[in-house]
Amino acid sequence: MSIMSWNCRELGNPWAVQALKRAITRENPNLVFLKETKLKVDEMKRVQHEIGMVQGIAVPSVGRSGGLGLLWKSNLKVLVKFINRWYIDALIDSGSEVGIWRLTGFYENPETHKRIDSWEVLTRLGQRLNKPWVCIGDFNEVLSVNEKEGRAEISSRQIMNFRQCLDSNGLRDLGFTGSWFTWAVDRRDYGCIQARLDRAMATTEWSGIFPWGRLYHRANSASDHSWETGIHMGRENTLEHCLEHCRTLLSNWNSQVFGHVGKNIERIQGKLQSLEA
Known part of the structure:
Protein backbone atom coordinates (compact mmCIF):
# COMPACT_ATOMS: atom_id res chain seq x y z
CA MET A 1 0.00 0.00 0.00
CA SER A 2 1.42 3.40 -0.93
CA ILE A 3 0.30 7.02 -1.36
CA MET A 4 1.94 9.55 -3.66
CA SER A 5 1.59 13.30 -3.17
CA TRP A 6 2.73 15.77 -5.83
CA ASN A 7 2.54 19.51 -6.30
CA CYS A 8 2.29 19.42 -10.08
CA ARG A 9 2.16 23.17 -10.78
CA GLU A 10 -0.35 22.92 -13.64
CA LEU A 11 -1.31 19.68 -15.31
CA GLY A 12 -2.43 21.57 -18.40
CA ASN A 13 1.20 21.30 -19.46
CA PRO A 14 1.75 18.08 -21.48
CA TRP A 15 5.27 17.78 -20.07
CA ALA A 16 3.87 17.75 -16.52
CA VAL A 17 1.33 15.08 -17.46
CA GLN A 18 4.08 12.88 -18.87
CA ALA A 19 6.18 13.45 -15.74
CA LEU A 20 3.22 12.38 -13.59
CA LYS A 21 2.65 9.32 -15.77
CA ARG A 22 6.30 8.29 -15.41
CA ALA A 23 6.17 8.80 -11.63
CA ILE A 24 3.06 6.62 -11.32
CA THR A 25 4.63 3.91 -13.48
CA ARG A 26 7.79 3.99 -11.39
CA GLU A 27 6.22 4.13 -7.91
CA ASN A 28 2.98 2.19 -8.61
CA PRO A 29 0.99 4.02 -5.87
CA ASN A 30 -2.44 2.91 -4.67
CA LEU A 31 -3.53 6.51 -4.12
CA VAL A 32 -2.32 9.78 -5.65
CA PHE A 33 -2.97 13.23 -4.19
CA LEU A 34 -2.38 16.14 -6.59
CA LYS A 35 -2.06 19.82 -5.73
CA GLU A 36 -2.14 22.91 -7.95
CA THR A 37 -3.53 21.06 -10.94
CA LYS A 38 -4.97 24.34 -12.29
CA LEU A 39 -7.60 22.29 -14.10
CA LYS A 40 -11.37 22.09 -14.28
CA VAL A 41 -13.09 18.78 -13.52
CA ASP A 42 -13.50 17.75 -17.18
CA GLU A 43 -9.85 18.60 -17.87
CA MET A 44 -8.78 16.49 -14.91
CA LYS A 45 -10.84 13.57 -16.23
CA ARG A 46 -8.88 13.65 -19.48
CA VAL A 47 -5.61 13.58 -17.54
CA GLN A 48 -6.85 10.60 -15.49
CA HIS A 49 -7.51 8.59 -18.66
CA GLU A 50 -4.10 9.51 -20.03
CA ILE A 51 -2.23 8.37 -16.92
CA GLY A 52 -4.39 5.29 -16.40
CA MET A 53 -6.06 6.13 -13.07
CA VAL A 54 -9.72 6.74 -13.89
CA GLN A 55 -11.02 6.35 -10.34
CA GLY A 56 -10.89 9.63 -8.45
CA ILE A 57 -12.31 13.00 -7.57
CA ALA A 58 -11.22 16.49 -8.57
CA VAL A 59 -11.61 19.89 -6.94
CA PRO A 60 -11.59 22.47 -9.75
CA SER A 61 -9.21 25.38 -9.83
CA VAL A 62 -10.41 28.92 -9.22
CA GLY A 63 -9.47 30.58 -12.47
CA ARG A 64 -5.98 29.22 -13.06
CA SER A 65 -5.19 28.96 -9.36
CA GLY A 66 -5.31 25.87 -7.14
CA GLY A 67 -7.08 22.66 -8.05
CA LEU A 68 -6.81 19.30 -6.28
CA GLY A 69 -7.19 15.67 -7.23
CA LEU A 70 -7.35 12.37 -5.37
CA LEU A 71 -6.95 9.28 -7.56
CA TRP A 72 -6.96 5.63 -6.59
CA LYS A 73 -6.71 2.12 -7.98
CA SER A 74 -9.93 0.32 -8.78
CA ASN A 75 -9.33 -2.40 -6.16
CA LEU A 76 -9.65 0.15 -3.34
CA LYS A 77 -12.89 1.25 -1.72
CA VAL A 78 -12.72 5.00 -1.20
CA LEU A 79 -15.51 7.06 0.32
CA VAL A 80 -14.90 10.80 -0.06
CA LYS A 81 -16.40 12.57 2.96
CA PHE A 82 -15.44 16.24 2.72
CA ILE A 83 -13.89 18.43 0.04
CA ASN A 84 -13.19 22.09 -0.55
CA ARG A 85 -10.56 24.23 -2.21
CA TRP A 86 -7.89 23.25 0.32
CA TYR A 87 -8.41 19.56 1.04
CA ILE A 88 -9.90 16.20 0.09
CA ASP A 89 -10.90 14.00 3.02
CA ALA A 90 -11.73 10.33 2.50
CA LEU A 91 -12.18 6.97 4.20
CA ILE A 92 -10.09 4.14 2.76
CA ASP A 93 -10.98 0.45 2.84
CA SER A 94 -8.05 -1.49 1.38
CA GLY A 95 -9.77 -4.83 1.98
CA SER A 96 -7.24 -6.02 4.54
CA GLU A 97 -7.33 -6.80 8.23
CA VAL A 98 -6.42 -3.21 9.16
CA GLY A 99 -9.98 -2.00 8.63
CA ILE A 100 -11.08 1.45 7.49
CA TRP A 101 -8.72 4.38 7.92
CA ARG A 102 -8.77 8.03 6.99
CA LEU A 103 -6.72 10.04 4.49
CA THR A 104 -6.71 13.81 4.13
CA GLY A 105 -4.86 15.40 1.25
CA PHE A 106 -4.18 18.99 2.33
CA TYR A 107 -2.97 22.10 0.51
CA GLU A 108 -2.20 25.01 2.80
CA ASN A 109 -3.13 28.54 1.75
CA PRO A 110 0.02 30.13 0.26
CA GLU A 111 -0.99 33.51 1.72
CA THR A 112 0.79 33.76 5.07
CA HIS A 113 -1.85 35.87 6.84
CA LYS A 114 -4.55 33.27 6.05
CA ARG A 115 -2.75 30.24 7.45
CA ILE A 116 -4.25 30.51 10.89
CA ASP A 117 -7.65 30.05 9.24
CA SER A 118 -6.36 26.90 7.54
CA PRO A 132 -6.99 6.21 12.23
CA TRP A 133 -5.84 9.29 10.35
CA VAL A 134 -2.99 10.26 8.04
CA CYS A 135 -2.67 13.72 6.54
CA ILE A 136 -0.37 14.36 3.59
CA GLY A 137 0.27 17.37 1.38
CA ASP A 138 1.83 20.78 0.99
CA PHE A 139 1.49 22.72 4.24
CA ASN A 140 3.44 25.81 3.11
CA GLU A 141 4.93 26.02 6.60
CA VAL A 142 7.89 24.67 8.52
CA LEU A 143 7.96 23.10 11.98
CA SER A 144 11.41 24.42 12.92
CA VAL A 145 14.02 26.91 11.74
CA ASN A 146 16.12 23.97 10.50
CA GLU A 147 13.52 23.24 7.83
CA LYS A 148 14.25 26.43 5.91
CA GLU A 149 17.44 27.72 4.36
CA GLY A 150 18.12 31.11 2.79
CA ARG A 151 17.67 34.77 3.63
CA ALA A 152 13.87 34.73 3.90
CA GLU A 153 12.54 35.48 7.38
CA ILE A 154 11.03 32.74 9.54
CA SER A 155 8.18 33.64 11.87
CA SER A 156 8.31 31.90 15.25
CA ARG A 157 4.61 32.66 15.70
CA GLN A 158 3.73 30.84 12.47
CA ILE A 159 5.77 27.83 13.57
CA MET A 160 4.04 27.85 16.96
CA ASN A 161 0.58 28.04 15.37
CA PHE A 162 1.39 25.09 13.13
CA ARG A 163 2.72 23.03 16.05
CA GLN A 164 -0.33 23.80 18.17
CA CYS A 165 -2.61 22.68 15.34
CA LEU A 166 -0.83 19.34 15.05
CA ASP A 167 -0.81 18.80 18.81
CA SER A 168 -4.52 19.55 19.15
CA ASN A 169 -5.30 16.99 16.43
CA GLY A 170 -2.98 14.31 17.77
CA LEU A 171 -0.93 14.39 14.55
CA ARG A 172 2.74 13.42 14.59
CA ASP A 173 5.18 14.19 11.79
CA LEU A 174 6.28 10.92 10.17
CA GLY A 175 9.73 12.18 9.29
CA PHE A 176 11.17 11.26 5.90
CA THR A 177 13.86 9.56 3.88
CA GLY A 178 15.51 11.54 1.10
CA SER A 179 16.33 15.18 0.46
CA TRP A 180 15.91 17.53 3.43
CA PHE A 181 14.06 20.15 1.38
CA THR A 182 11.01 19.70 -0.89
CA TRP A 183 10.71 23.22 -2.32
CA ALA A 184 13.20 25.68 -3.75
CA VAL A 185 13.13 29.07 -5.44
CA ASP A 186 15.85 31.43 -6.62
CA ARG A 187 14.96 35.07 -5.99
CA ARG A 188 17.00 38.04 -7.08
CA ASP A 189 16.59 39.85 -3.75
CA TYR A 190 17.06 36.84 -1.41
CA GLY A 191 19.02 34.35 -3.48
CA CYS A 192 18.21 30.65 -3.23
CA ILE A 193 15.57 29.71 -0.64
CA GLN A 194 14.82 26.10 0.24
CA ALA A 195 12.28 24.64 2.67
CA ARG A 196 10.57 21.46 3.74
CA LEU A 197 6.93 22.31 3.00
CA ASP A 198 5.60 18.89 1.98
CA ARG A 199 5.08 16.33 4.72
CA ALA A 200 2.94 13.53 6.12
CA MET A 201 1.50 13.39 9.63
CA ALA A 202 -0.47 10.68 11.36
CA THR A 203 -2.24 9.84 14.58
CA THR A 204 -0.94 7.18 16.94
CA GLU A 205 -3.82 4.94 15.85
CA TRP A 206 -2.83 5.13 12.18
CA SER A 207 0.83 4.43 12.97
CA GLY A 208 -0.34 1.48 15.05
CA ILE A 209 -1.98 -0.24 12.07
CA PHE A 210 0.82 0.79 9.68
CA PRO A 211 3.93 0.49 11.86
CA TRP A 212 6.11 0.19 8.76
CA GLY A 213 4.76 3.43 7.28
CA ARG A 214 7.55 5.64 5.93
CA LEU A 215 7.62 8.90 3.96
CA TYR A 216 9.99 9.15 1.00
CA HIS A 217 11.03 12.21 -0.98
CA ARG A 218 11.59 11.33 -4.64
CA ALA A 219 13.37 13.57 -7.15
CA ASN A 220 11.09 15.20 -9.71
CA SER A 221 12.05 18.17 -11.88
CA ALA A 222 8.56 19.06 -13.09
CA SER A 223 7.88 21.84 -10.54
CA ASP A 224 9.45 24.12 -7.94
CA HIS A 225 8.46 21.41 -5.48
CA SER A 226 11.27 19.36 -6.98
CA TRP A 227 10.49 16.29 -4.87
CA GLU A 228 7.31 14.27 -4.92
CA THR A 229 6.47 12.71 -1.58
CA GLY A 230 5.02 9.32 -0.89
CA ILE A 231 4.11 7.04 1.99
CA HIS A 232 4.87 3.35 1.78
CA MET A 233 3.04 1.38 4.44
CA GLY A 234 4.13 -2.25 3.95
CA ARG A 235 6.87 -4.47 5.32
CA GLU A 236 8.54 -4.34 1.93
CA ASN A 237 10.31 -1.17 3.05
CA THR A 238 12.87 -3.01 5.15
CA LEU A 239 16.55 -2.13 4.78
CA GLU A 240 17.13 -5.19 2.59
CA HIS A 241 14.33 -4.13 0.21
CA CYS A 242 15.62 -0.55 0.03
CA LEU A 243 19.15 -1.76 -0.76
CA GLU A 244 17.84 -4.09 -3.46
CA HIS A 245 15.74 -1.26 -4.92
CA CYS A 246 18.83 0.98 -4.94
CA ARG A 247 20.88 -1.74 -6.64
CA THR A 248 18.24 -2.13 -9.35
CA LEU A 249 18.04 1.61 -10.00
CA LEU A 250 21.84 1.93 -10.22
CA SER A 251 22.04 -1.04 -12.55
CA ASN A 252 19.38 0.45 -14.83
CA TRP A 253 21.12 3.82 -14.78
CA ASN A 254 24.40 2.19 -15.67
CA SER A 255 22.97 0.28 -18.62
CA GLN A 256 20.44 2.82 -19.91
CA VAL A 257 21.97 6.21 -19.14
CA PHE A 258 25.68 6.04 -18.42
CA GLY A 259 26.52 2.98 -20.45
CA HIS A 260 28.50 -0.07 -19.34
CA VAL A 261 31.11 1.44 -17.02
CA GLY A 262 33.65 -1.38 -17.34
CA LYS A 263 33.68 -1.27 -21.13
CA ASN A 264 33.95 2.51 -21.13
CA ILE A 265 36.95 2.34 -18.80
CA GLU A 266 38.63 -0.23 -21.04
CA ARG A 267 37.94 1.90 -24.11
CA ILE A 268 39.38 5.04 -22.50
CA GLN A 269 42.43 3.15 -21.18
CA GLY A 270 43.04 1.85 -24.69
CA LYS A 271 43.00 5.41 -26.05
CA LEU A 272 45.40 6.55 -23.35
CA GLN A 273 47.79 3.71 -24.15
CA SER A 274 47.71 4.53 -27.87
CA LEU A 275 48.48 8.17 -27.12
CA GLU A 276 51.39 7.21 -24.87
CA ALA A 277 52.86 4.83 -27.47
Missing part, protein backbone atom coordinates in the same frame (compact mmCIF):
# COMPACT_ATOMS: atom_id res chain seq x y z
CA TRP A 119 -5.19 25.47 10.86
CA GLU A 120 -8.69 26.01 12.20
CA VAL A 121 -10.08 24.15 9.17
CA LEU A 122 -7.71 21.25 9.83
CA THR A 123 -8.73 21.19 13.49
CA ARG A 124 -12.42 21.04 12.58
CA LEU A 125 -11.64 18.17 10.22
CA GLY A 126 -9.94 16.36 13.06
CA GLN A 127 -13.12 16.56 15.13
CA ARG A 128 -15.41 15.10 12.45
CA LEU A 129 -14.35 11.46 12.14
CA ASN A 130 -12.89 9.11 14.72
CA LYS A 131 -10.73 6.90 12.50
Whole structure:
Protein backbone atom coordinates (compact mmCIF):
# COMPACT_ATOMS: atom_id res chain seq x y z
CA MET A 1 0.00 0.00 0.00
CA SER A 2 1.42 3.40 -0.93
CA ILE A 3 0.30 7.02 -1.36
CA MET A 4 1.94 9.55 -3.66
CA SER A 5 1.59 13.30 -3.17
CA TRP A 6 2.73 15.77 -5.83
CA ASN A 7 2.54 19.51 -6.30
CA CYS A 8 2.29 19.42 -10.08
CA ARG A 9 2.16 23.17 -10.78
CA GLU A 10 -0.35 22.92 -13.64
CA LEU A 11 -1.31 19.68 -15.31
CA GLY A 12 -2.43 21.57 -18.40
CA ASN A 13 1.20 21.30 -19.46
CA PRO A 14 1.75 18.08 -21.48
CA TRP A 15 5.27 17.78 -20.07
CA ALA A 16 3.87 17.75 -16.52
CA VAL A 17 1.33 15.08 -17.46
CA GLN A 18 4.08 12.88 -18.87
CA ALA A 19 6.18 13.45 -15.74
CA LEU A 20 3.22 12.38 -13.59
CA LYS A 21 2.65 9.32 -15.77
CA ARG A 22 6.30 8.29 -15.41
CA ALA A 23 6.17 8.80 -11.63
CA ILE A 24 3.06 6.62 -11.32
CA THR A 25 4.63 3.91 -13.48
CA ARG A 26 7.79 3.99 -11.39
CA GLU A 27 6.22 4.13 -7.91
CA ASN A 28 2.98 2.19 -8.61
CA PRO A 29 0.99 4.02 -5.87
CA ASN A 30 -2.44 2.91 -4.67
CA LEU A 31 -3.53 6.51 -4.12
CA VAL A 32 -2.32 9.78 -5.65
CA PHE A 33 -2.97 13.23 -4.19
CA LEU A 34 -2.38 16.14 -6.59
CA LYS A 35 -2.06 19.82 -5.73
CA GLU A 36 -2.14 22.91 -7.95
CA THR A 37 -3.53 21.06 -10.94
CA LYS A 38 -4.97 24.34 -12.29
CA LEU A 39 -7.60 22.29 -14.10
CA LYS A 40 -11.37 22.09 -14.28
CA VAL A 41 -13.09 18.78 -13.52
CA ASP A 42 -13.50 17.75 -17.18
CA GLU A 43 -9.85 18.60 -17.87
CA MET A 44 -8.78 16.49 -14.91
CA LYS A 45 -10.84 13.57 -16.23
CA ARG A 46 -8.88 13.65 -19.48
CA VAL A 47 -5.61 13.58 -17.54
CA GLN A 48 -6.85 10.60 -15.49
CA HIS A 49 -7.51 8.59 -18.66
CA GLU A 50 -4.10 9.51 -20.03
CA ILE A 51 -2.23 8.37 -16.92
CA GLY A 52 -4.39 5.29 -16.40
CA MET A 53 -6.06 6.13 -13.07
CA VAL A 54 -9.72 6.74 -13.89
CA GLN A 55 -11.02 6.35 -10.34
CA GLY A 56 -10.89 9.63 -8.45
CA ILE A 57 -12.31 13.00 -7.57
CA ALA A 58 -11.22 16.49 -8.57
CA VAL A 59 -11.61 19.89 -6.94
CA PRO A 60 -11.59 22.47 -9.75
CA SER A 61 -9.21 25.38 -9.83
CA VAL A 62 -10.41 28.92 -9.22
CA GLY A 63 -9.47 30.58 -12.47
CA ARG A 64 -5.98 29.22 -13.06
CA SER A 65 -5.19 28.96 -9.36
CA GLY A 66 -5.31 25.87 -7.14
CA GLY A 67 -7.08 22.66 -8.05
CA LEU A 68 -6.81 19.30 -6.28
CA GLY A 69 -7.19 15.67 -7.23
CA LEU A 70 -7.35 12.37 -5.37
CA LEU A 71 -6.95 9.28 -7.56
CA TRP A 72 -6.96 5.63 -6.59
CA LYS A 73 -6.71 2.12 -7.98
CA SER A 74 -9.93 0.32 -8.78
CA ASN A 75 -9.33 -2.40 -6.16
CA LEU A 76 -9.65 0.15 -3.34
CA LYS A 77 -12.89 1.25 -1.72
CA VAL A 78 -12.72 5.00 -1.20
CA LEU A 79 -15.51 7.06 0.32
CA VAL A 80 -14.90 10.80 -0.06
CA LYS A 81 -16.40 12.57 2.96
CA PHE A 82 -15.44 16.24 2.72
CA ILE A 83 -13.89 18.43 0.04
CA ASN A 84 -13.19 22.09 -0.55
CA ARG A 85 -10.56 24.23 -2.21
CA TRP A 86 -7.89 23.25 0.32
CA TYR A 87 -8.41 19.56 1.04
CA ILE A 88 -9.90 16.20 0.09
CA ASP A 89 -10.90 14.00 3.02
CA ALA A 90 -11.73 10.33 2.50
CA LEU A 91 -12.18 6.97 4.20
CA ILE A 92 -10.09 4.14 2.76
CA ASP A 93 -10.98 0.45 2.84
CA SER A 94 -8.05 -1.49 1.38
CA GLY A 95 -9.77 -4.83 1.98
CA SER A 96 -7.24 -6.02 4.54
CA GLU A 97 -7.33 -6.80 8.23
CA VAL A 98 -6.42 -3.21 9.16
CA GLY A 99 -9.98 -2.00 8.63
CA ILE A 100 -11.08 1.45 7.49
CA TRP A 101 -8.72 4.38 7.92
CA ARG A 102 -8.77 8.03 6.99
CA LEU A 103 -6.72 10.04 4.49
CA THR A 104 -6.71 13.81 4.13
CA GLY A 105 -4.86 15.40 1.25
CA PHE A 106 -4.18 18.99 2.33
CA TYR A 107 -2.97 22.10 0.51
CA GLU A 108 -2.20 25.01 2.80
CA ASN A 109 -3.13 28.54 1.75
CA PRO A 110 0.02 30.13 0.26
CA GLU A 111 -0.99 33.51 1.72
CA THR A 112 0.79 33.76 5.07
CA HIS A 113 -1.85 35.87 6.84
CA LYS A 114 -4.55 33.27 6.05
CA ARG A 115 -2.75 30.24 7.45
CA ILE A 116 -4.25 30.51 10.89
CA ASP A 117 -7.65 30.05 9.24
CA SER A 118 -6.36 26.90 7.54
CA TRP A 119 -5.19 25.47 10.86
CA GLU A 120 -8.69 26.01 12.20
CA VAL A 121 -10.08 24.15 9.17
CA LEU A 122 -7.71 21.25 9.83
CA THR A 123 -8.73 21.19 13.49
CA ARG A 124 -12.42 21.04 12.58
CA LEU A 125 -11.64 18.17 10.22
CA GLY A 126 -9.94 16.36 13.06
CA GLN A 127 -13.12 16.56 15.13
CA ARG A 128 -15.41 15.10 12.45
CA LEU A 129 -14.35 11.46 12.14
CA ASN A 130 -12.89 9.11 14.72
CA LYS A 131 -10.73 6.90 12.50
CA PRO A 132 -6.99 6.21 12.23
CA TRP A 133 -5.84 9.29 10.35
CA VAL A 134 -2.99 10.26 8.04
CA CYS A 135 -2.67 13.72 6.54
CA ILE A 136 -0.37 14.36 3.59
CA GLY A 137 0.27 17.37 1.38
CA ASP A 138 1.83 20.78 0.99
CA PHE A 139 1.49 22.72 4.24
CA ASN A 140 3.44 25.81 3.11
CA GLU A 141 4.93 26.02 6.60
CA VAL A 142 7.89 24.67 8.52
CA LEU A 143 7.96 23.10 11.98
CA SER A 144 11.41 24.42 12.92
CA VAL A 145 14.02 26.91 11.74
CA ASN A 146 16.12 23.97 10.50
CA GLU A 147 13.52 23.24 7.83
CA LYS A 148 14.25 26.43 5.91
CA GLU A 149 17.44 27.72 4.36
CA GLY A 150 18.12 31.11 2.79
CA ARG A 151 17.67 34.77 3.63
CA ALA A 152 13.87 34.73 3.90
CA GLU A 153 12.54 35.48 7.38
CA ILE A 154 11.03 32.74 9.54
CA SER A 155 8.18 33.64 11.87
CA SER A 156 8.31 31.90 15.25
CA ARG A 157 4.61 32.66 15.70
CA GLN A 158 3.73 30.84 12.47
CA ILE A 159 5.77 27.83 13.57
CA MET A 160 4.04 27.85 16.96
CA ASN A 161 0.58 28.04 15.37
CA PHE A 162 1.39 25.09 13.13
CA ARG A 163 2.72 23.03 16.05
CA GLN A 164 -0.33 23.80 18.17
CA CYS A 165 -2.61 22.68 15.34
CA LEU A 166 -0.83 19.34 15.05
CA ASP A 167 -0.81 18.80 18.81
CA SER A 168 -4.52 19.55 19.15
CA ASN A 169 -5.30 16.99 16.43
CA GLY A 170 -2.98 14.31 17.77
CA LEU A 171 -0.93 14.39 14.55
CA ARG A 172 2.74 13.42 14.59
CA ASP A 173 5.18 14.19 11.79
CA LEU A 174 6.28 10.92 10.17
CA GLY A 175 9.73 12.18 9.29
CA PHE A 176 11.17 11.26 5.90
CA THR A 177 13.86 9.56 3.88
CA GLY A 178 15.51 11.54 1.10
CA SER A 179 16.33 15.18 0.46
CA TRP A 180 15.91 17.53 3.43
CA PHE A 181 14.06 20.15 1.38
CA THR A 182 11.01 19.70 -0.89
CA TRP A 183 10.71 23.22 -2.32
CA ALA A 184 13.20 25.68 -3.75
CA VAL A 185 13.13 29.07 -5.44
CA ASP A 186 15.85 31.43 -6.62
CA ARG A 187 14.96 35.07 -5.99
CA ARG A 188 17.00 38.04 -7.08
CA ASP A 189 16.59 39.85 -3.75
CA TYR A 190 17.06 36.84 -1.41
CA GLY A 191 19.02 34.35 -3.48
CA CYS A 192 18.21 30.65 -3.23
CA ILE A 193 15.57 29.71 -0.64
CA GLN A 194 14.82 26.10 0.24
CA ALA A 195 12.28 24.64 2.67
CA ARG A 196 10.57 21.46 3.74
CA LEU A 197 6.93 22.31 3.00
CA ASP A 198 5.60 18.89 1.98
CA ARG A 199 5.08 16.33 4.72
CA ALA A 200 2.94 13.53 6.12
CA MET A 201 1.50 13.39 9.63
CA ALA A 202 -0.47 10.68 11.36
CA THR A 203 -2.24 9.84 14.58
CA THR A 204 -0.94 7.18 16.94
CA GLU A 205 -3.82 4.94 15.85
CA TRP A 206 -2.83 5.13 12.18
CA SER A 207 0.83 4.43 12.97
CA GLY A 208 -0.34 1.48 15.05
CA ILE A 209 -1.98 -0.24 12.07
CA PHE A 210 0.82 0.79 9.68
CA PRO A 211 3.93 0.49 11.86
CA TRP A 212 6.11 0.19 8.76
CA GLY A 213 4.76 3.43 7.28
CA ARG A 214 7.55 5.64 5.93
CA LEU A 215 7.62 8.90 3.96
CA TYR A 216 9.99 9.15 1.00
CA HIS A 217 11.03 12.21 -0.98
CA ARG A 218 11.59 11.33 -4.64
CA ALA A 219 13.37 13.57 -7.15
CA ASN A 220 11.09 15.20 -9.71
CA SER A 221 12.05 18.17 -11.88
CA ALA A 222 8.56 19.06 -13.09
CA SER A 223 7.88 21.84 -10.54
CA ASP A 224 9.45 24.12 -7.94
CA HIS A 225 8.46 21.41 -5.48
CA SER A 226 11.27 19.36 -6.98
CA TRP A 227 10.49 16.29 -4.87
CA GLU A 228 7.31 14.27 -4.92
CA THR A 229 6.47 12.71 -1.58
CA GLY A 230 5.02 9.32 -0.89
CA ILE A 231 4.11 7.04 1.99
CA HIS A 232 4.87 3.35 1.78
CA MET A 233 3.04 1.38 4.44
CA GLY A 234 4.13 -2.25 3.95
CA ARG A 235 6.87 -4.47 5.32
CA GLU A 236 8.54 -4.34 1.93
CA ASN A 237 10.31 -1.17 3.05
CA THR A 238 12.87 -3.01 5.15
CA LEU A 239 16.55 -2.13 4.78
CA GLU A 240 17.13 -5.19 2.59
CA HIS A 241 14.33 -4.13 0.21
CA CYS A 242 15.62 -0.55 0.03
CA LEU A 243 19.15 -1.76 -0.76
CA GLU A 244 17.84 -4.09 -3.46
CA HIS A 245 15.74 -1.26 -4.92
CA CYS A 246 18.83 0.98 -4.94
CA ARG A 247 20.88 -1.74 -6.64
CA THR A 248 18.24 -2.13 -9.35
CA LEU A 249 18.04 1.61 -10.00
CA LEU A 250 21.84 1.93 -10.22
CA SER A 251 22.04 -1.04 -12.55
CA ASN A 252 19.38 0.45 -14.83
CA TRP A 253 21.12 3.82 -14.78
CA ASN A 254 24.40 2.19 -15.67
CA SER A 255 22.97 0.28 -18.62
CA GLN A 256 20.44 2.82 -19.91
CA VAL A 257 21.97 6.21 -19.14
CA PHE A 258 25.68 6.04 -18.42
CA GLY A 259 26.52 2.98 -20.45
CA HIS A 260 28.50 -0.07 -19.34
CA VAL A 261 31.11 1.44 -17.02
CA GLY A 262 33.65 -1.38 -17.34
CA LYS A 263 33.68 -1.27 -21.13
CA ASN A 264 33.95 2.51 -21.13
CA ILE A 265 36.95 2.34 -18.80
CA GLU A 266 38.63 -0.23 -21.04
CA ARG A 267 37.94 1.90 -24.11
CA ILE A 268 39.38 5.04 -22.50
CA GLN A 269 42.43 3.15 -21.18
CA GLY A 270 43.04 1.85 -24.69
CA LYS A 271 43.00 5.41 -26.05
CA LEU A 272 45.40 6.55 -23.35
CA GLN A 273 47.79 3.71 -24.15
CA SER A 274 47.71 4.53 -27.87
CA LEU A 275 48.48 8.17 -27.12
CA GLU A 276 51.39 7.21 -24.87
CA ALA A 277 52.86 4.83 -27.47
